Amino acid sequence: MAKELRLMKGNEAIAEAAIRAGADGYFGYPITPQSEVLEYLMAQKPYERTGMVVLQAESEVAAINMVYGGAACGKKVMTSSSSPGISLKQEGISYMAGAELPCLILNVVRGGPGLGTIQPSQSDYNQSVKGGGHGDYKLVVLAPASVQEMYDFVEKGFALSFKYRTPCLVLADGIIGQMMEKVELSDEKPRWTQEEVIKNSPWATTGKTANRERNIITSLNLESSVQEEHNIHLQKKYKKMEEDVMCEELNCDDAEYLFVAFGSASRICQKAMDVARAKGIKVGLVRPITLSPFPNKILRKYADKVKGMLSVEMNAGQMVEDIRLATQFRTKVEHFGRMGGIIPTPSEVVQALEQKIIGG
Amino acid sequence: MAELTFDQIAKEENLVYKKTSLLTDKAMSYCPGCGHGTAHRILMEVIDEMGYQDKTIGVAPVGCSVLAYEFMNIDVQQAAHGRAPALATAIKRLNPNHFVFTYQGDGDLAAIGTAETIHSINRGENFLIVFINNGIYGMTGGQMAPTTLPNMKASTCPYGRDTSIMGNPLKITELIATLPGAYYVTRQSVHTPAAVRKAKKALKNAFDYQLNRKLGTCFVEIVSNCNSGWKMTPVQANKWMEENMFPFYPLGDIKVPQ
Ligand SMILES: Cc1ncc(C[n+]2csc(CCOP(=O)(O)OP(=O)(O)O)c2C)c(N)n1
Ligand code: SF4
Numbered sequence: 065m066a067k068e069l070r071l072m073k074g075n076e077a078i079a080e081a082a083i084r085a086g087a088d089g090y091f092g093y094p095i096t097p098q099s100e101v102l103e104y105l106m107a108q109k110p111y112e113r114t115g116m117v118v119l120q121a122e123s124e125v126a127a128i129n130m131v132y133g134g135a136a137c138g139k140k141v142m143t144s145s146s147s148p149g150i151s152l153k154q155e156g157i158s159y160m161a162g163a164e165l166p167c168l169i170l171n172v173v174r175g176g177p178g179l180g181t182i183q184p185s186q187s188d189y190n191q192s193v194k195g196g197g198h199g200d201y202k203l204v205v206l207a208p209a210s211v212q213e214m215y216d217f218v219e220k221g222f223a224l225s226f227k228y229r230t231p232c233l234v235l236a237d238g239i240i241g242q243m244m245e246k247v248e249l250s251d252e253k254p255r256w257t258q259e260e261v262i263k264n265s266p267w268a269t270t271g272k273t274a275n276r277e278r279n280i281i282t283s284l285n286l287e288s289s290v291q292e293e294h295n296i297h298l299q300k301k302y303k304k305m306e307e308d309v310m311c312e313e314l315n316c317d318d319a320e321y322l323f324v325a326f327g328s329a330s331r332i333c334q335k336a337m338d339v340a341r342a343k344g345i346k347v348g349l350v351r352p353i354t355l356s357p358f359p360n361k362i363l364r365k366y367a368d369k370v371k372g373m374l375s376v377e378m379n380a381g382q383m384v385e386d387i388r389l390a391t392q393f394r395t396k397v398e399h400f401g402r403m404g405g406i407i408p409t410p411s412e413v414v415q416a417l418e419q420k421i422i423g424g
Numbered sequence: 425m426a427e428l429t430f431d432q433i434a435k436e437e438n439l440v441y442k443k444t445s446l447l448t449d450k451a452m453s454y455c456p457g458c459g460h461g462t463a464h465r466i467l468m469e470v471i472d473e474m475g476y477q478d479k480t481i482g483v484a485p486v487g488c489s490v491l492a493y494e495f496m497n498i499d500v501q502q503a504a505h506g507r508a509p510a511l512a513t514a515i516k517r518l519n520p521n522h523f524v525f526t527y528q529g530d531g532d533l534a535a536i537g538t539a540e541t542i543h544s545i546n547r548g549e550n551f552l553i554v555f556i557n558n559g560i561y562g563m564t565g566g567q568m569a570p571t572t573l574p575n576m577k578a579s580t581c582p583y584g585r586d587t588s589i590m591g592n593p594l595k596i597t598e599l600i601a602t603l604p605g606a607y608y609v610t611r612q613s614v615h616t617p618a619a620v621r622k623a624k625k626a627l628k629n630a631f632d633y634q635l636n637r638k639l640g641t642c643f644v645e646i647v648s649n650c651n652s653g654w655k656m657t658p659v660q661a662n663k664w665m666e667e668n669m670f671p672f673y674p675l676g677d678i679k680v681p682q
Contacts, residue, residue: 089514089517089518091514093453117517117518119513119516119517121510121543122539122540122543123539125510125539125540126507126510126513126539126540126543127506127510129503129504129507129510129540130511130513130514131509131514132503132504132510132511132514133501133503133512133513133514133515133518134514134515134518136501136511136515137481137518138516138521139433139514139518141514141518155504156504156507159504163502185562197484200519269481269500269501269515270475270481270499270519271478271479271480271481271498271522272477272478272480272497272498272499273478273501274478276497278493278497278498278499278500279499280493280498280499280500280501281501281502282484282493282500282501282502283502284490284491284502286491297455300442312580313478319507
């Protein structure tokens with residue numbers, strides 16, 4: 065069968081992917097630069113196409129709690145927002161992590177703090193990978209670097225979040241959300257039947273039948289010993305997530321230096337890598353695709369091989385700390401970044417490599 | 425007169441009342457005399473009598489009834505403080521043939537969750553909200569609630585609620601009754617056997633309206649006591665409720681289907 069190709073914005077691609085992946089529900093609230101997700105869904109009438117529920121909530125707080133309600137019924141549900149809205153969702157995300165509920169959350173990051181700017185940024189890295197809300201928890205965090213990955217990470221994200229019963233966050237930014245690229249679409253999958261929901265998620269609140277105990281979805285354990293047991297269980301789960309690390313390594317075999325970058329910044333680094341190699345600098349690129357779990361082992365592997373790494377981020381230097389931990393200070397690791405919605409240019413990146421790593 | 429043994433009494437023909445199997449055997453965590461327990465009982469009795477156990481999904485709040493799922497033998501989700509109607513919105517939309525209810529206190533429903541309450545009802549979400557109004561934050565130790573009466577004492581208004589400083593009590597039930605999405609709005613109590621019967625009838629109506637129909641939100645307020653928070657005995661609390669709460673929150677139907 066011929067491939068179905070379409071030119072789409074990242075925000076549209078994730079919405080189309082949701083319908084085609086058989087998502088049951090989307091609950092969102094408008095905020096730039098991700099409002100196209102809800103707009104696209106509403107225009108598509110997925111409630112007619114697949115029976116998917118789409119609802120504009122009264123706030124991000126309501127939206128994430130709708131996601132909680134749907135997820136606790138074993139349904140494939142999702143939400144999307146941008147930085148200020150994601151901050152509002154944090155209580156709900158923490159509850160979902162505690163109650164072990166799967167879902168997909170998209171953050172199309174804009175610069176902050178506060179209302180900040182509507183221009184692209186990666187300044188929500190720490191919030192995404194270190195928990196974000198209260199309590200000891202981790203999410204699965206996927207960082208798309210193309211519109212195709214925005215599309216692909218819906219199915220991937222749902223699969224991982226159901227595998228680990230923890231929310232999956234797709235950490236994009238204003239560039240990925242807004243830019244248009246060619247996307248290869250997959251076939252439309254039917255939504256799970258209620259029988260499949262019960263089979264896939266026997267823990268879900270689907271109505272207590274005579275053949276099972278009642279199902280309770282809660283994050284509350286008043287007894288400290290029970291809560292600690294639950295914490296230990298969660299931590300084991302987060303450890304196990306490491307088997308699903310995803311990372312792209314480009315031109316690393318002969319590399320003397322490495323760029324480490326995720327999402328949009330990795331695209332800029334690809335160009336910077338070409339510019340640097342043309343100048344005779346042997347530089348490679350490591351692109352973490354899962355930011356949580358973080359590709360510690362892969363970075364550790366290169367720590368003894370290269371003369372230095374430059375973490376290129378559209379923020380003040382957040383992932384750089386994780387790279388330093390992963391490489392255990394065995395190689396020089398510096399950060400280069402722009403903030404406030406400014407997108408670094410490839411030549412700026414090469415210059416930073418020369419000054420901070422090669423010359424420094 | 426010879427004393428009867430337990431076995432002589434516990435006979436089928438002597439049975440006048442039986443605990444519904446939809447209440448678990450777990451000892452309730454509520455203070456003796458608190459209305460929460462009675463409200464739980466009649467809610468579960470209604471679901472049992474209607475045969476809806478396998479079709480019902482409940483949502484518990486944050487408040488004294490946070491552990492409602494320990495006592496209700498049905499599938500329950502525990503929500504973040506104030507967000508129960510958002511959960512219920514998604515539950516019902518994704519499971520239109522199920523019966524869905526939230527069970528919320530006044531702090532949960534009328535303070536932190538006001539937006540979720542108003543917007544879910546305004547959208548006409550087809551579920552039931554059971555609203556326990558005891559005029560105080562029971563769980564956290566008796567602080568002022570949005571429904572605390574003028575001059576009523578609470579731990580955060582120890583000299584009584586001064587409305588010029590602390591604002592006015594919120595009659596959320598009258599407010600939501602004005603919304604087009606509200607289908608059935610009634611205010612009940614559970615402090616006497618007669619009141620319990622009426623409240624149970626109201627809950628039954630609400631479940632009946634929800635049955636396979638998209639009529640709108642049903643809202644059953646139960647004005648209840650918090651003898652611990654009010655610092656009274658259960659008997660005093662019921663008397664105080666009749667004399668002070670009912671004049672401000674009059675019992676009866678507020679919006680009934682035409
Ligand atoms: C976000 C958040 N804020 C505050 C609390 C603390 N808290 C727990 S219950 C409660 C008030 C409960 O009062 P109400 O809803 O009236 O229920 P009651 O206990 O009286 O039945 C508060 C403030 C919380 N759990 N979560
Ligand atoms: S504190 Fe008040 S509301 Fe809570 S259980 Fe005791 S009497 Fe009931």
